[in-house]
Amino acid sequence: MTDDYLNKILAEYKECYAAYSALGSKVEHTVRRLCKNIPIHQITSRVKTRASLAQKIIKKDKYRNLDDITDILGLRIITYFEDDISKIEEILNREFTVDWSNSVDKGNIEIDKFGYRSIHFILQISERKAQTKEYADYKNIRFEIQIRSILQHSWAEIEHDLGYKSFVDIPQKAQRTFYRVAALLEQADIEFTKLKKEIHEFENSVNKNLKNKRELININESTIIAFVKKNPLLREIESAVRKALKTPGNSKFDSAYISANHFPAQLKDLGILNLIQLEEQLLRHKDEIIISEISYLRSVNQNLTDRSIKFAIPQGAPILWLIHYLQSNDNLI
Ligand SMILES: Nc1nc2c(ncn2[C@@H]2O[C@H](COP(=O)(O)OP(=O)(O)OP(=O)(O)O)[C@@H](O)[C@H]2O)c(=O)[nH]1
Numbered sequence: 001m002t003d004d005y006l007n008k009i010l011a012e013y014k015e016c017y018a019a020y021s022a023l024g025s026k027v028e029h030t031v032r033r034l035c036k037n038i039p040i041h042q043i044t045s046r047v048k049t050r051a052s053l054a055q056k057i058i059k060k061d062k063y064r065n066l067d068d069i070t071d072i073l074g075l076r077i078i079t080y081f082e083d084d085i086s087k088i089e090e091i092l093n094r095e096f097t098v099d100w101s102n103s104v105d106k107g108n109i110e111i112d113k114f115g116y117r118s119i120h121f122i123l124q125i126s127e128r129k130a131q132t133k134e135y136a137d138y139k140n141i142r143f144e145i146q147i148r149s150i151l152q153h154s155w156a157e158i159e160h161d162l163g164y165k166s167f168v169d170i171p172q173k174a175q176r177t178f179y180r181v182a183a184l185l186e187q188a189d190i191e192f193t194k195l196k197k198e199i200h201e202f203e204n205s206v207n208k209n210l211k212n213k214r215e216l217i218n219i220n221e222s223t224i225i226a227f228v229k230k231n232p233l234l235r236e237i238e239s240a241v242r243k244a245l246k247t248p249g250n251s252k253f254d255s256a257y258i259s260a261n262h263f264p265a266q267l268k269d270l271g272i273l274n275l276i277q278l279e280e281q282l283l284r285h286k287d288e289i290i291i292s293e294i295s296y297l298r299s300v301n302q303n304l305t306d307r308s309i310k311f312a313i314p315q316g317a318p319i320l321w322l323i324h325y326l327q328s329n330d331n332l333i
């Protein structure tokens with residue numbers, strides 16, 4: 001490798017840095033929007049530093065142009081669950097043009113090997129988007145999006161930190177430990193996905209039993225969560241209040257909101273012990289709680305100076321409104 005290529009690529013890098021950086025923000029924003037319904041731990045984005053680029057060019061000794069290097073701009077999406085990775089792949093596949101010859105599924109390793117696992121997608125803005133004014137300047141830029149689970153990420157970070165690039169220099173015993181832990185985490189990823197499915201099944205069964213009124217399901221922390229996530233009457237009340245207040249979006253589930261409000265204990269004090277009783281009370285007082293909540297939230301809103309602030313109405317809020325309504329009316333059931 002001559003210094004000429006190194007200097008040429010670094011000069012191109014200097015010229016294009018701002019474009020990579022601007023594209024990074026745009027892609028990150030798009031990815032966040034497209035993946036908003038998938039539980040994601042983190043999305044990060046970086047433009048390779050000049051020093052790291054120089055090191056890579058020298059080490060690989062194969063690059064002639066800046067365009068040959070496909071990870072100058074890189075994003076990383078870290079999911080909680082491994083089975084969400086393929087959903088993100090599908091989304092990215094639809095939104096961007098994939099450079100298949102440079103994209104790799106590094107999780108798809110030989111059956112008897114354990115180690116680094118991550119999808120590396122090399123992408124470009126789609127042809128349709130590239131024709132728009134906003135994206136015209138970025139149409140030829142290739143960038144990388146890595147997708148991995150939080151456990152795959154923790155392994156990669158620790159291995160990276162301990163020097164994977166000099167892996168051959170690590171004592172064999174330590175290498176074996178790395179591979180053993182990789183296998184363990186791969187199994188843990190499978191177990192977490194199974195656990196997620198079991199919890200979803202439990203939540204569905206609670207609501208199905210409630211619908212069929214076959215069982216009196218006592219209210220506790222887990223049954224109230226299942227109820228809050230899936231009950232259609234709650235969605236109906238939340239939506240009526242949101243519409244009246246012109247609050248955009250949907251209500252979101254927030255576990256901190258549920259635990260902070262101690263629903264099981266508060267409902268028990270009011271004599272509401274099972275989910276059938278809770279649903280009956282919500283149905284009976286639906287109109288009153290909608291009207292009183294709209295007028296309460298409107299009066300609070302009038303005192304806000306920033307008109308753009310809107311109320312977030314978390315999933316399950318109608319239970320709190322019902323509690324307030326019954327308490328203020330001394331209305332033990
Ligand atoms: N911890 C860890 N990270 C890895 C491993 N392999 C790849 N990576 C990550 O993925 C990045 C890209 O690596 P590769 O896909 O091998 O490609 P490259 O070294 O950039 O070379 P090109 O394919 O020429 O772009 C690395 O810089 C790491 O961040 C690995 O075995 N362990």
Ligand SMILES: Nc1ncnc2c1ncn2[C@@H]1O[C@H](COP(=O)(O)OP(=O)(O)OP(=O)(O)O)[C@@H](O)[C@H]1O
Pocket residue numbers: 044045046048049052056071073074075076144145146160
């Ligand atoms: N696609 C990506 N998205 C977000 N962060 C990344 C991405 N690729 C690498 N990183 C992180 O950016 C930091 C700087 O990495 P750097 O660009 O120096 O090298 P690298 O991409 O890890 O390796 P290489 O030089 O082989 O390309 C590291 O912490 C790395 O994990």
